[in-house]
Amino acid sequence: ETGVTQTPRHLVMGMTNKKSLKCEQHLGHNAMYWYKQSAKKPLELMFVYSLEERVENNSVPSRFSPECPNSSHLFLHLHTLQPEDSALYLCASSQDWGGVGTEAFFGQGTRLTVV
Amino acid sequence: QQQVKQSPQSLIVQKGGISIINCAYENTAFDYFPWYQQFPGKGPALLIAIRPDVSEKKEGRFTISFNKSAKQFSLHIMDSQPGDSATYFCAASPNTGNQFYFGTGTSLTVIP
Numbered sequence: 001e002t003g004v005t006q007t008p009r010h011l012v013m014g015m016t017n018k019k020s021l022k023c024e025q026h027l028g029h030n031a032m033y034w035y036k037q038s039a040k041k042p043l044e045l046m047f048v049y050s051l052e053e054r055v056e057n058n059s060v061p062s063r064f065s066p067e068c069p070n071s072s073h074l075f076l077h078l079h080t081l082q083p084e085d086s087a088l089y090l091c092a093s094s095q096d097w098g099g100v101g102t103e104a105f106f107g108q109g110t111r112l113t114v115v
Numbered sequence: 116q117q118q119v120k121q122s123p124q125s126l127i128v129q130k131g132g133i134s135i136i137n138c139a140y141e142n143t144a145f146d147y148f149p150w151y152q153q154f155p156g157k158g159p160a161l162l163i164a165i166r167p168d169v170s171e172k173k174e175g176r177f178t179i180s181f182n183k184s185a186k187q188f189s190l191h192i193m194d195s196q197p198g199d200s201a202t203y204f205c206a207a208s209p210n211t212g213n214q215f216y217f218g219t220g221t222s223l224t225v226i227p
Contacts, residue, residue, distance in 0.1 A: 042119070042217040045215070104215060106158030
């Protein structure tokens with residue numbers, strides 16, 4: 001148990017559906033991240049929140065919409081996704097964003113399948 | 116452009132053998148090099164990390180070797196065990212923030 005909890009663990013959704021992924025960290029960290037993990041590809045950083053403000057958006061399509069209501073919770077709202085968006089979505093947190101060499105703690109991920 | 120290149124993609128090692136995974140990078144601003152271990156159904160977990168001011172770091176059976184001039188670093192797993200079977204990711208982070216650039220991963224299988 002890393003202190004980062006993601007729900008749901010698995011999600012199947014149609015291309016016209018709207019769903020949300022949830023992440024919660026109990027570590028008192030100030031930075032939270034969304035990563036996309038696809039087979040045979042590097043983990044792709046999607047969004048970074050530091051102290052509840054978005055500090056990075058790596059050219060992610062608008063069908064992915066993050067929300068960080070407080071420093072412990074992070075959401076990823078999904079709508080009108082494409083089959084190629086099927087992947088493992090990982091949430092992570094670290095003590096700070098600006099500090100160098102701070103360990104990132106990952107959740108177990110949400111396995112998303114878009115049909 | 117892939118910032119961190121990792122090889123091999125998969126690796127099979129006999130129990131008791133040495134597993135070696137290599138990574139290379141180009142960006143000289145990278146200042147922190149962690150290795151993550153990921154078991155099926157789990158998120159990546161930090162295994163060991165190194166900064167460029169040292170050439171080697173050892174923690175138990177796991178050693179990182181770092182060659183700053185060649186911009187390469189590698190993970191060595193000594194006395195590999197079946198429980199080490201997992202996917203290993205190298206990563207690099209610049210000195211300006213915590214954005215990690217990951218390699219593509221190496222699937223390690225240790226045969227009993």
